[in-house]
Amino acid sequence: MGQTMADDNRNPPGQDARDSNPRNGVEIHDPDAASRSRRAFLKAVGATGLAAAAVPAWGRVGYVNDDKEEPATQRADGEAGPAAGQQRITLKVNGKPHALDVAANMVLLDVLRHQLDLTGTKKGCDHGQCGACTIHVNGQAINSCLSLAIAHDGDEITTVEGLERDGQMHPIQQAFLEHDAYQCGYCTSGQMMTAVAILNDPSVGKDDLSVREAMSGNICRCGAYKNILSAIQSARKQMKPA
Numbered sequence: 748m749g750q751t752m753a754d755d756n757r758n759p760p761g762q763d764a765r766d767s768n769p770r771n772g773v774e775i776h777d778p779d780a781a782s783r784s785r786r787a788f789l790k791a792v793g794a795t796g797l798a799a800a801a802v803p804a805w806g807r808v809g810y811v812n813d814d815k816e817e818p819a820t821q822r823a824d825g826e827a828g829p830a831a832g833q834q835r836i837t838l839k840v841n842g843k844p845h846a847l848d849v850a851a852n853m854v855l856l857d858v859l860r861h862q863l864d865l866t867g868t869k870k871g872c873d874h875g876q877c878g879a880c881t882i883h884v885n886g887q888a889i890n891s892c893l894s895l896a897i898a899h900d901g902d903e904i905t906t907v908e909g910l911e912r913d914g915q916m917h918p919i920q921q922a923f924l925e926h927d928a929y930q931c932g933y934c935t936s937g938q939m940m941t942a943v944a945i946l947n948d949p950s951v952g953k954d955d956l957s958v959r960e961a962m963s964g965n966i967c968r969c970g971a972y973k974n975i976l977s978a979i980q981s982a983r984k985q986m987k988p989a
Contacts, residue, residue, distance in 0.1 A: 836900040840865070841909030849896045856880045856891035859906060867907040867936045871966075878965030881937040881944075882906050888944035907936035910943065918985035919943050919978070928978035930969035938965050942979045946986055953983065 829835045829848035838845050859865045871879030875890040882891045883905040910917035919939050929935040945951045945961040958979055
């Protein structure tokens, strides 16, 4: 009998004495519970990370086509000033003055195209390497995709739309037409703006090699370089010295 009672008090297989004695104060290790807690922790961390990633790294950045506008500030004279994060500048574009509110990170190309609707200037590579965005600032040819608009407050700007005068095409425009100096036409405005600048620059030689070198920053993916060169040299004869 004693042996039988001792056998009855033995722990079942896989269970040690600590599990059968709740009063011994030893915590029972449950591997499944630990796994569940770990999964819950990882889920919580993942959700927090996603929420953090959804927040912009910088504050609100102004973009050209951003529909949401910050409220305008009130100036001392009572006139509404630029919205928060913007700055008011004045540009003289193709002979006409414009007061514009622009964000600090807006490039001149976007201001011309999206705020003044002067879409003749094209956005090509957006890295200043193709020349499609060439315009004149105070008579100098620049890549408008690389130049911040706020840096040109008070400047005089000429785009391809400003080449013609009183309905008459500029000699370079007429020459491009006559010499078929374009195919798809996407680069044409930039080509013409650079061409006008070098024709007005006495430091650029008049020979074909000098013109090719001066025009090397303007890429024509259609390969109309021969016709472009012919158009420039033809327009030279029609243009008055600057």
